[in-house]
Amino acid sequence: MKRPDSVFQEAFERTFEEQYPRIFGFLDRLSGETELAADISQETFVKLLRRGSMPESPSAWLLTVGLNLYRNATAKRSRRASLLSPSTARGSVSEREPAPDVSAELSEARERVRATLARLDDRDQRLLLLRVEGFSYREMAGALHLNEASVGTLLARAKQAFRAAYEEAGDAPR
Amino acid sequence: MHLDEETIQRLLHGELSPEMVRAPEEHLNACPTCSSLVEDARREEEEVFGLLAGLGHPVPPLTVAGIQARQVRTRASRFRWAAGIIAALGISTAAYASPGSPLPAWIDELLGRSEPEEEAGTPSTGQPGRESPGGGIAVAPGANFTVHFGSPKEGGTITVTLEEGSSELQVEAAVGQATFISDVGSLRVEPEGPTAEFLVKIPSNAPSVIIQLDGETVFSRQGEETTTDALQDDLGRWLIGIPVDGSRHPPGEPNGLGGQLS
Numbered sequence: 109m110k111r112p113d114s115v116f117q118e119a120f121e122r123t124f125e126e127q128y129p130r131i132f133g134f135l136d137r138l139s140g141e142t143e144l145a146a147d148i149s150q151e152t153f154v155k156l157l158r159r160g161s162m163p164e165s166p167s168a169w170l171l172t173v174g175l176n177l178y179r180n181a182t183a184k185r186s187r188r189a190s191l192l193s194p195s196t197a198r199g200s201v202s203e204r205e206p207a208p209d210v211s212a213e214l215s216e217a218r219e220r221v222r223a224t225l226a227r228l229d230d231r232d233q234r235l236l237l238l239r240v241e242g243f244s245y246r247e248m249a250g251a252l253h254l255n256e257a258s259v260g261t262l263l264a265r266a267k268q269a270f271r272a273a274y275e276e277a278g279d280a281p282r
Numbered sequence: 283m284h285l286d287e288e289t290i291q292r293l294l295h296g297e298l299s300p301e302m303v304r305a306p307e308e309h310l311n312a313c314p315t316c317s318s319l320v321e322d323a324r325r326e327e328e329e330v331f332g333l334l335a336g337l338g339h340p341v342p343p344l345t346v347a348g349i350q351a352r353q354v355r356t357r358a359s360r361f362r363w364a365a366g367i368i369a370a371l372g373i374s375t376a377a378y379a380s381p382g383s384p385l386p387a388w389i390d391e392l393l394g395r396s397e398p399e400e401e402a403g404t405p406s407t408g409q410p411g412r413e414s415p416g417g418g419i420a421v422a423p424g425a426n427f428t429v430h431f432g433s434p435k436e437g438g439t440i441t442v443t444l445e446e447g448s449s450e451l452q453v454e455a456a457v458g459q460a461t462f463i464s465d466v467g468s469l470r471v472e473p474e475g476p477t478a479e480f481l482v483k484i485p486s487n488a489p490s491v492i493i494q495l496d497g498e499t500v501f502s503r504q505g506e507e508t509t510t511d512a513l514q515d516d517l518g519r520w521l522i523g524i525p526v527d528g529s530r531h532p533p534g535e536p537n538g539l540g541g542q543l544s
Contacts, residue, residue, distance in 0.1 A: 124346055124349070129341045132341050132342070136337075136338055142342070149344070150348070150352060153349045154352050154353045157350065158353055214336075217336065218336060221336060221337055222337065225337075236334055239331070240331050240334045244297070245292075245295070255516070257288070258288065260292045260295070260297065261286075261287045263291055264287045264290070264323065267327060270334075271326060271330060274333065
């Protein structure tokens with residue numbers, strides 16, 4: 109019979125293999141900052157390791173913890189920015205400049221997508237990005253505390269909102 | 283009868299069980315309108331998700347060993363902090379062991395033995411997965427414990443859950459800031475912003491826990507018996523509404539703010 113800690117270790121490794129790329133992918137797109145997303149993803153798994161037991165729904169648990177850490181990081185940054193300069197306090201993580209190695213065209217396209225995303229409310233942003241990463245309705249409902257029965261409808265609305273905002277962003281004078 | 287939006291999305295995403303998928307698929311074969319809607323939805327999805335996919339970057343390499351190493355570093359750092367704080371404060375054993383004392387929880391947290399912020403997001407408990415920018419506190423509830431909440435001006439919510447296997451009562455400000463004042467047998471939570479959302483996690487085996495809002499009892503847990511007017515959601519959480527400007531609803535009205543409970 110296996111010891112409980114070795115059962116957990118195996119479950120942890122399996123969960124890490126399955127979920128790490130998805131958690132990172134979600135946070136990366138949400139934050140627009142690869143380093144921050146990597147750091148939060150890692151810390152999320154550290155917390156799971158420290159927990160010592162697997163939650164009922166590991167993916168929803170990881171997403172929730174990851175989102176909490178992300179919010180804390182952005183809130184901390186906002187507070188710090190507001191102390192340094194009131195004008196920078198309003199800038200969110202997602203509005204930061206893209207990495208310099210990205211080509212101008214790609215950078216512009218990404219900027220438009222990111223600007224579009226920033227115009228959506230938090231729930232729509234998260235729904236879309238979770239689905240892009242392939243999370244199931246149950247996982248999305250668990251992480252965002254939604255009624256699972258209405259996730260499809262909310263997703264449809266989020267996509268419509270994104271499209272409308274994207275077209276508007278394209279029409280806007282540069 | 284045409285397919286609704288939920289069904290169309292579920293068809294697209296394979297989110298219908300084999301039993302549930304049959305009827306919509308049969309309908310699609312016979313209904314050009316719905317077929318066209320599904321096609322439009324598929325195109326829209328490809329377009330939107332294609333754009334969003336372009337925001338991604340390659341996944342940085344990370345191994346389980348890397349996570350374990352980080353855990354060890356974090357623990358060592360927490361231990362140094364805890365040791366310093368304990369030495370500076372000269373904490374007495376009595377204070378540590380007092381029911382209601384937050385010290386065990388603080389020390390546990392510093393040492394990495396408990397994770398209030400992560401537990402706050404544990405989906406299995408049904409807790410809304412939100413940050414706790416306003417902070418939180420964990421206390422040992424002892425034999426009798428009362429949590430006193432003040433009302434934020436623009437109202438809010440207190441969500442109450444029961445935690446199996448936990449020995450600490452936790453209160454977190456999920457939205458808004460709050461001040462936590464702990465005493466033996468009680469905890470006072472004073473919201474600092476206009477609105478607040480609190481999460482209260484009560485150990486399921488706590489002998490007696492009472493939650494008061496502006497001096498009025500809104501929730502009582504005695505042994506295994508819970509008394510409250512608050513409604514429970516699908517996940518079994520009690521949702522206690524904090525009214526705007528302290529206005530009260532009549533007793534019995536299902537907002538968690540009904541009459542004085544005994």
